[in-house]
Amino acid sequence: MQQDILYIINWWLTIFFVGLINVPLTWLIFxxxxxxxxxxxxxxxxxFSSFIVFLLSIFHLFPFSTFIIYFSLFLLLCFNIYVISTHRERFFRDLLKSWRVIIFQEILFMGGLILWSLVRGYQPGINGLEKFMDFGFINSLLRSEYLPPTDMWFAGESINYYWYGHFVTAFLTKLSQIPSGITYNLMLATILGLGLTSAFSISSSLVQSLRLNLNKKVVLMAGIISAILLIFAGNFHTPYFALKNGKDTYWYPDATRFIGYNPDTNDKTIHEFPMYSFVVSDLHAHLINFPFVLLYIALLFRTLSKKKRLIADYVLTGFVLGVMFMTNAWDFANYSLVTGIATLLFALKRRGLKLISFFESGVSTISIVFIxxxxTVPFLLNFDSIAQGVSTVNAHSSVWQLAILWGxxxxxxxxxxYGIYRIWPKMKRADIFVLALLVSSLFLIILPEVIYVKDIYIGSHHRANTMFKLTYQAFVMSYLSSGYIVVRSLSIIKRVYFKLLLGGFFAIVFASILWYPSFAIKSYYGNLKEYKGLSGETWFSDSYPELYSLTLWIRENINGQPVILEAPGDSYTEYNVVSSYTGLPTVSGWFVHEWLWRGTADIPQARVSEITEIYTSEDSNYTQSLLNKYRVExxxxxxxEREKFPNLYEQKFNQLGKVVYSSGNTRLYRLN
Structure with missing residues (x-):
């Protein structure tokens, strides 16, 4: 526990330092x-600092190293010093006026970081679901001299997925000098903390912009409500089925696997939300992008609420949208839609139902999307789309199930x-923006009932990924709006009786959806009874001590990214753990994932067939030729390997190389 506390402090200081040097620029923007x-x-x-490193490395100007990270931070520091020098008086005056809120924000972030770090300590293992993939991306990036990173499961090729968020994790890992097996879990806690502070800032600022002379505590309460509900709340599935069938029988994943599963049909769908993501703790693209999504929402409101918009406003907003593409391409599309809806509503309010409104909205949206x-151009030069077009869906959700999920x-x-209807002529900019978020959420919920993006998932799962990626952001935007809607609705109502009635209704509804974490955390983390520590590798040393020992040896003795060969496995299994945990590329890894990333099953299957020959053939010359083909070292x-290949022929490897590591039944051969 003591060592974990030191890791948390080190990690917090690292991120605090990065944030601190950027306070002047952040103030200038917000x-x-x-x-x-x-x-x-x-x-x-x-x-900003990671993007500087990204550009320098992907164009092979400088390697991805600790030195270049410090260099990027130095550049950022210099720019922020310039901001202070040109706005010194107002900068310090504004910070002094807001010091209480700023301190509260830091406490909120620290609270989220510490809370989820400790929760993860009860089940910290980086195994199960897609954790091998996420951890492999991070470790490959840590070993990469230049970008793009090597695919640890497809030697000779770069990762053909959205890896920028994993790059950010590797960036912070290098900066903090904490092992990746620890930073994986600390990054999860960091995202939760950033989600809390971002949601608080957005919701409170929206309410403040109304200028209704509300009590400061009421303004802050809007932010607190949004932050808590966005991070910790679930949907109506939990109260409905926990009360109907008994809380002792309720299983938390059911809230994310409902349509197609209860009742059982051939239309299997996914509808996850942040709390579920934090509980199961896959450091996946949609979760790593969470802070960037909230930043984009804040920037979009800032841009659209200005009477006179500058080119710089569009450039900054478009830049963040582009980074979102590299982190999770789905969100680029999602928030391009949000941008179009928001700009249109703002234009209609300002100019009325005229052609110029649509033209103005189109120009604004296209400008942001184009930027x-x-x-993303440097990223796209090394990326092939894994989508295969768009088609109409073969099934639809029941209304009662949609009501359970999106009630x-x-x-x-x-x-x-109803509140907006009552004050329509006097709508504020914040009202329009929140309305845009709600309308966008509705669109993202409806779209998977009409169309889906084609990929390798077909048949009964054909629209699962589309529903997942679209409705996740519908959840984010609608729950983010909750604090604002509570305060705004209560401010419109004049009669005390109705205020109390509506306030009581909100309290009951909030309590019902905040029931979810008690089920999820207790189930996944064993009722928080046995603290295991922050290391995500403990399970590995316990379950496969020989293989873990080999992994440690590789980390200490092998530099760079030479190609290794291990048995290829099916996705979601514990195969290919060495390539994941070391970042060294193997010839072929998780099959379905490579099928998705390469566009066809034929490509990984060809490699799997030749790997089988390498391990089972008795012909040393033939084996050598195949090893040479993939540059295996x-x-x-x-x-x-023995489980995968019962006819494994090991003797030949003594001719082709020599044993450099041996422990029990596990051996590592270095080829001649």
Missing amino acids: KKFIDRGYGFSKTLGVL GLVT FPAVLTIIFG YVIIGDF
């Missing part, structure tokens, strides 16, 4: 926000819609 943008200082600091695409956003929308023979 000076009208209630916290002067402090809640985004860490996200922006990491984003986003320009930002809370529906309630918010109805209440807010090390061959692993252990329990997974």
Whole structure:
């Protein structure tokens, strides 16, 4: 526990430092926000500094190293010093006025970081679901001299997926000098902390912009409500089925696997949300992108609420949208849609139902999207789309199931819609923006009922990924709006009786959806009874001690990214753990994942067939030719290889190389 506390402090200081040097620039961007943008200082600091390193490395100007990370931070520091020098008086005056909120924001971040770090300590293992993939990306990036990173499961090729968020994790890992097996879990806690501070900043600032002379505590309460509900709440599935069938029988994943599963049909779908993501703790693209999504929402409001928009406003907003593409391409599309809806509503409110409104909205949206695409060019030069087009769906959701999943956003929308109807001529900019978020959420919920993006998942799962990636952001936007809607709705109502009635209704609804974490955390983390520590590798040393010992040897003795050979495995298994945990590329790894990334099963299957020949053929010359084809330098023979290949012929490897590591039944051959 003591060592874990030191890791948490080290990690917090690292991120605090990155955020601190970026406070002046953040203030310059968000000076009208209630916290002067402090809640985004860490996200922006990491984003700007990592992007500098990204550009320098992907164009092979400088290697991805600790030195170049410090260089990027130095450049950022210099720019922030310039900002202070040109705005010194107002900068310090604004910070002094908001010091209480700023301190609260730092406490909120620290609270989230510490809370989830400790929770992860009860089940910290980096195994199960897609953790091998995420951890492999990070470790490959840590070993990469230049970008793009090598695919650890497809030697000779770069990762053909959205890896920028994993790059950010590797960036912070290098900067903090903490082992990746620890930073994996610390990054999860960091995202939760950033989610809390970002949501608080957005919601409170939206309410503050109304200028209704509300009590400061009421303004802050809007931020607290949004932060808590966005991070910790679930949907109506939990209260409905926990009360109907008994809480002792309720299983938390059911809230994310409902349509197609209860009742059982051939239309299997996914509808996850942040709390589930944090509990199961896959450091996946949609979760790593979470802070960037909230930053984009804040920037979009800032841009659209200005009476006179500058080119710089569009450039900054478009830049973040582009980074979102590299982190999770789905969100580029999602928030391009949000941008179009928001700009249109703002234009209609300002100019009325005229052609110029649509033209103005189109120009604004296209400008932001275009800048986003320009930002992604270095990434796109090394990326092939894994989507295979768009088609109409073969199934539809039942209305009652949609009501269970999206009843809370529906309630918010109805209440807010009625309030807006009552004050329509006097709508504020914040009202329009929240309305845009709710309308966008509705679109993202409806779209998977009409169309889906084609990929390798077909048949009964054909629209699962589309529903997952679209409705996740519908959840984010609608739950983010909750605090604002509560305060705004209560401010519109004049009678105390109705205020109390609506306030009581909100309290009951909030309590019902906040029931979810008690089920999820207790189930996944064993009722928080046995603290295991922050290391995500403990399970590995316990389950496969020989293989883990080999992994440690590789880390200490092999530099760079020479190709290793291990048995290829099916996705979601514990095969290919060495390539994942070392970042060394193997010839072929998780099959379905490579099928998705390479566009066809034929490509990984060809490699799997030749790997089989390498391990089972008695012809040394033929084996050597195949090893040369993939430039293999090390061959692993252990329990997974013997299980995968019962006819494994090991003797030939003594002719082709020599044993450089041996422990029990596990051996590592270095080829001649």
